[in-house]
């Protein structure tokens with residue numbers, strides 16, 4: 001008899017989702033996590049004593065209602081500021097993203113003009129058909145082929161939108177709806193940043209519009225575009241971990257899997273770092289499909305075509321993530337004093353224009369650190385005081401583009417240089433910022449790779465390029481036309497259809513697929 005009925009490798013939010021479903025479905029499940037904490041890239045970590053940081057992912061974008069209900073996600077307390085984010089560029093008025101759609105529309109009309117209001121509405125409308133084609137909110141459905149994506153269009157306009165998503169750029173779409181580079185600068189900049197951070201493409205590069213469709217997709221049930229959890233995003237893995245263990249599942253931290261074992265076309269278990277083995281007829285991997293199939297499974301027992309396909313995945317995530325323990329609340333200078341009002345510092349975009357972002361991406365390809373990086377700055381302790389000691393604040397900054405390739409200096413010096421420029425930029429807007437820093441830490445993609453095993457530190461486990469979506473993204477059992485020929489092996493990471501991001505979909509799909517194949521009902 002096997003040690004367990006199922007093993008889940010990795011306790012990211014997707015691994016925990018799959019593990020919970022398997023255990024609840026009656027399979028004795030163990031979830032093995034290399035780190036000393038669960039949650040992977042959706043974890044909160046006390047990096048500095050008393051300061052709690054969302055180490056990577058922080059915002060829950062819309063998640064299908066079926067999954068929220070099944071996993072009890074809507075029971076988790078949230079932080080709901082009136083302003084979800086304030087987005088600034090050096091030209092044009094700030095874009096204030098009010099939670100209330102009526103207030104947002106009023107702000108757009110008054111501060112940015114009616115053309116901006118209509119343009120934003122057109123952008124959201126544009127995203128609907130591509131989002132259907134992508135299957136953005138599909139649960140337990142196979143990804144679509146390109147022909148099936150086009151079949152999602154009900155009008156010529158929708159067909160054009162799907163063509164944009166597959167072959168076009170962000171600027172193709174925003175130039176159509178928000179053409180004024182000055183008056184619409186902050187809207188264009190926010191949309192460009194939202195789109196390209198899941199790609200290795202500038203906003204003017206063909207193929208970048210897929211990220212825009214993914215980022216703008218709004219769910220059918222009216223869930224807000226952004227949800228922040230009280231206590232930080234780590235509340236999610238804590239909740240899933242509780243559900244898993246209260247149902248009898250076993251979560252083992254500090255347990256690195258070195259190999260997934262198979263014999264005679266069937267999975268037999270895993271081998272750990274210490275050389276010991278754990279047996280089970282089902283293994284679900286939260287790691288990226290390429291790591292799973294080329295490093296954990298012996299690739300020589302897999303078809304060469306499958307190994308070749310997953311080995312080609314583009315992982316050039318080009319970002320920098322910084323965390324700051326601050327001695328107080330930053331003070332923003334004129335004309336951005338509105339950011340000094342209570343709660344207004346929870347999410348601030350300090351963006352380059354769309355055109356600058358394109359230039360910075362082109363420079364980054366040659367190893368050049370952007371002089372003035374685009375930054376998504378979050379100070380969640382501004383709305384959730386428990387995240388930092390009294391009077392102090394925990395801030396995080398996510399910035400583009402960190403040059404992951406090119407010949408200008410070594411990796412470490414580029415990281416140091418970009419971190420310096422991130423601090424300088426924030427300090428330009430909030431002059432006391434640098435002097436408030438008690439401690440800070442900087443993670444480049446290589447650091448993320450070391451922490452979470454994601455190749456290239458790519459948090460998508462396969463960037464959102466048009467050639468890495470649809471049927472080119474695997475499902476739980478591999479690609480529709482090239483399935484994994486090992487019985488009992490399932491993929492559940494962000495690199496699968498339904499990912500990337502904190503979407504829960506790959507974990508959900510894999511958990512139920514494995515249960516169904518085992519003849520169980522969830």
Ligand SMILES: Cc1cc2nc3c(=O)[nH]c(=O)nc-3n(C[C@H](O)[C@H](O)[C@H](O)COP(=O)(O)OP(=O)(O)OC[C@H]3O[C@@H](n4cnc5c(N)ncnc54)[C@H](O)[C@@H]3O)c2cc1C
Pocket residue numbers: 009010011012013014015032033034035038039040041042055056057058059060061255256257258286287321398448451452453454459460492493494495500501502503
């Ligand atoms: C800086 C940054 C900001 C982001 N912001 C957002 C955001 O705001 N909203 C959003 O939706 N998404 C965001 N993302 C993306 C999101 O965090 C990820 O796509 C998502 O968390 C991936 O989840 P996962 O469960 O598939 O994989 P992971 O979270 O990577 O989980 C994989 C787990 O496997 C473990 N592991 C690895 N190797 C082994 C091994 N050999 N044995 C055992 N365990 C192993 C890892 O430690 C990890 O816990 C962000 C990512 C980054 C890096």
